[in-house]
Amino acid sequence: MAAISLTRSRVPSIKVTVRSNILRMGSRPAVCITSGATRFVSQLGRNVEQGSAPDTSINIDSALVVKKPENTLGTSGTAQKAAIADLQHMGDTDRSAVELPSLPETPPYPCPYLDDVEIVEYLEPLYSCGWYVGSSRDVKFESFPRAAPELVKRFRFTKQHRSLAMQFVRDINEIQIKEDHHATLVITQGVISVRTHTHSARPRAVSDSAQSRKNVPGVTLRDVRLAMLIEKAFRPYLDRHDADSASQKAKDILDMLPTTVQQMEARRR
Numbered sequence: 630m631a632a633i634s635l636t637r638s639r640v641p642s643i644k645v646t647v648r649s650n651i652l653r654m655g656s657r658p659a660v661c662i663t664s665g666a667t668r669f670v671s672q673l674g675r676n677v678e679q680g681s682a683p684d685t686s687i688n689i690d691s692a693l694v695v696k697k698p699e700n701t702l703g704t705s706g707t708a709q710k711a712a713i714a715d716l717q718h719m720g721d722t723d724r725s726a727v728e729l730p731s732l733p734e735t736p737p738y739p740c741p742y743l744d745d746v747e748i749v750e751y752l753e754p755l756y757s758c759g760w761y762v763g764s765s766r767d768v769k770f771e772s773f774p775r776a777a778p779e780l781v782k783r784f785r786f787t788k789q790h791r792s793l794a795m796q797f798v799r800d801i802n803e804i805q806i807k808e809d810h811h812a813t814l815v816i817t818q819g820v821i822s823v824r825t826h827t828h829s830a831r832p833r834a835v836s837d838s839a840q841s842r843k844n845v846p847g848v849t850l851r852d853v854r855l856a857m858l859i860e861k862a863f864r865p866y867l868d869r870h871d872a873d874s875a876s877q878k879a880k881d882i883l884d885m886l887p888t889t890v891q892q893m894e895a896r897r898r
């Protein structure tokens with residue numbers, strides 16, 4: 630794992646964007662960083678964009694420089710896959726310690742979809758805890774005939790603590806009752822898959838038009854709240870080693886970690 634250093638003179642006008650744990654730096658190599666450094670680098674990215682990057686060199690500990698592939702950094706690029714694979718080797722303790730932002734207010738039903746700012750603010754930390762964005766099409770239920778993006782995480786319990794998985798389901802149930810919001814739970818051998826989207830949801834962009842009066846399921850702040858509360862309820866199981874820290878790893882497919890509304894909408898297909 631190589632440490633890299635950035636100085637203003639070396640990166641004068643690079644647009645740095647953070648996509649989950651992958652930094653895209655214009656046409657430069659992607660840089661893969663540990664979750665602990667994400668916020669720091671994210672701030673650095675903002676500083677660079679605002680032209681206020683510090684002049685002194687900044688060492689980003691435990692960063693990994695990944696070679697840029699021949700073509701541009703597409704979401705299915707080999708460099709990104711390699712980066713994610715390497716990321717998964719990096720400390721689990723670091724990942725379980727991810728700090729979540731404060732809970733957003735509960736929006737009334739029908740709720741607007743997350744906007745770009747909310748996706749970055751709330752989903753990026755959740756991605757660092759092993760959440761990703763799947764499609765309701767992945768689980769075929771008659772009650773969900775339309776494909777919608779949804780927040781997903783597989784919570785794994787160690788073999789000798791599988792009975793605690795059912796206790797965790799009860800914890801989730803209590804949260805759902807309080808939140809008046811309900812996830813799809815798939816329970817298999819000590820693994821609880823939580824999938825949440827909002828049925829009574831509406832696109833934000835057309836909120837004033839007649840079209841907006843029709844609900845189209847999607848990911849909203851209700852789902853963010855549910856995911857964050859469930860994540861917090863899971864922490865004690867992790868701390869006591871009842872649960873498998875592999876739960877804290879995001880799916881190794883970057884397409885499932887959207888950072889914009891547009892990428893999120895692609896999960897409808």
Ligand SMILES: C[C@H](O)[C@H](O)[C@H]1CNC2=NC(N)=NC(=O)C2=N1
Pocket residue numbers: 738809810811812825826827828829830
């Ligand atoms: C009447 C009741 O408040 C609504 O049906 C709630 C209940 N739980 C819900 N859960 C989810 N996931 N989406 C909803 O739109 C929803 N609506």
